[in-house]
Structure formats: structure tokens, C-alpha cells
Amino acid sequence: MTIPVIDAAALASGNEKELAQFRAKLFEGLKKYGFVKLINHTVPLPLVAETFDQRGWCTPGEEKTWYLESNKGTIKEPKFSDSKESFDCGHPNDQLFPNKWPAADVLPGYQQTMENFFLSCGDLTLVLLDLIAQEMQLDRHIFTSRCTNEASTIRINHFPVVDRAILDRGDVSRIWPHNDFGIISLVFPDETPGLEYEDRENPGTFIPMPYESEEEVVVIIGETLQRWTNGRIRAGLHRVNRPLDMEGNDVPERWSLVYFNKADRHVSVGPLEELLADGSQPVYEHLTALEYQGLRNATHYPSATL
């Protein structure tokens, strides 16, 4: 089971024939595996590199206080914890949970880079959602009419150097197996191996996602798209492990950038009517995206407030 690497150049060129081929491959890969990798996508590579360079938030010491206050995600559980720290932020104009930024002199340029990265990734996700809808013979805006990216988030994950014995003990991992909650996610990993996807032919076993170049982005189906489509497209279960072929005791440091594209907070994450038109019974209940996020956070992060 090998995740396809798909050339997305047609997104920029707009060539109709190439776009139709891209659309078909995108849908086929996402449906079969829950994951695809794209190259020649529309997020500018210098912007990805610039965002990776924003590692100042991770400086040990007091400067981190602002980040810990703004962080919505990192909650340590006593057991089965993730050995990582992360910075999250949302849409630049999010009114409900406004972003908190460090003072400009603490991390110059940080806010601007994060906002640019947010908007660029957001644009790509909306284009992909329209293409998926078209390939399913649905109204092309069926998903994007429910998603303005106002509730979407980006996360910079930092996996510090850790003693291999701690990870091998079995109660701490880099990230335990999970589905992302949103519609689709974009993951930009660094070159340190670690991201693994579930082998659907052998449930419960995971396959390392090969890293070929900094030009690629991994697209992952999230639970909201699974629910909207009443299970026709399934979320991609994944985890972050240590590099399998490493030597020595120190598991090397790793970074990743993730864009979680999420449904607008007031919309239902239950099956869409159009997906039940063939008479299939709804498999998921209706609740709003905000309620769903709260429910999933409570499962993943029992002490989280959001």
C-alpha cells in the first residue's frame, strides 16, 4: 500500500484536461488510502521554508509564556502522552478565539509569516474540496459552502530530542494514532522520518510515510469529511513515531507544519442530505462543528478547556 504522489501543477496552470486528470487521481487516492501527497502545489515553497524558520516560539525560558497562553492544543495526559509541543493559531480575523501574538520585538515577522501561511494553505484546501465534490458528481460548492476557514487552524509541531527508551517503553509516543477532526489536513513534514499511516489492508499496523523532498505536502482526510459523506470517504488514521532505523539513544529532533481545514463552527457535521439521496441510512448524528470539536478535544485532551 503506497500513497500516491500526485503532480498538482494543473491547479496553477488551469489546463482543463490536466485538471480533470488531477481531480480523478486526487479523489481515487484519498478514497482508497485516506492520504495523498502533492507536489507542485500552490503553497509557495519559500513561504513553507519561512514558516519552518519561525522556531523562535520554542525558545526555552520566559519568552515562551505568551505561547503557552495562546496554545489551544498541548495538554499532557499522565498516560499515553505525546512527546511534543506545539503552537496553534487560527484565522487572522477569527473573532471567537482571536490569536494571541508575541510582541513584535520578541519574534519579529512571526505574525505576518504565520498569517501568510494560514491564508495560502486555506486557499489550497478550498480548491481541493471543490475538486473532490466535483469528482463525486455533487454541487461543487457542497463542502466549501460550509467552510470559510474561519475555524481552521495551523499548528507548528516540535518534537524535541527524546531518549529512545522513553518512547520504546510504550506509554509515551511522538503522536499516538489518531484521526484529525476537521475536513482535510495538510501536513508539511521535515526530513526526519516519523509520520506513519494505517495500512487499511492490515488494520492496526502502520507504514512509514516516505519523505522525498521539501516540495511535497501530505493531504489527509479528516473525520468531518467522513461524516459529511456518511462514510463514503474515510478519515486517514495516522501517528508520529521515531525514525525506525535510527542508531543510538537520542531520537532526533523533528518539526512539522499542519493546516487543519475545519467546518465553520455553526454548521452540522452530520451526513449531508445529498449523500443520503440514494436512501442510505445516516451513520452519524447531527451536531455543530463547534460541538464536535469540543467533544473530540474532551476525548483527546481530557483537561483541555476548549
Ligand SMILES: O=C(O)CCC(=O)C(=O)O
Ligand atoms: O508531524 C506530522 O507529520 C503529523 C502531525 C499530526 O498528525 C498532527 O499534528 O495532527
Ligand SMILES: [Fe+2]
Ligand atoms: Fe494528525
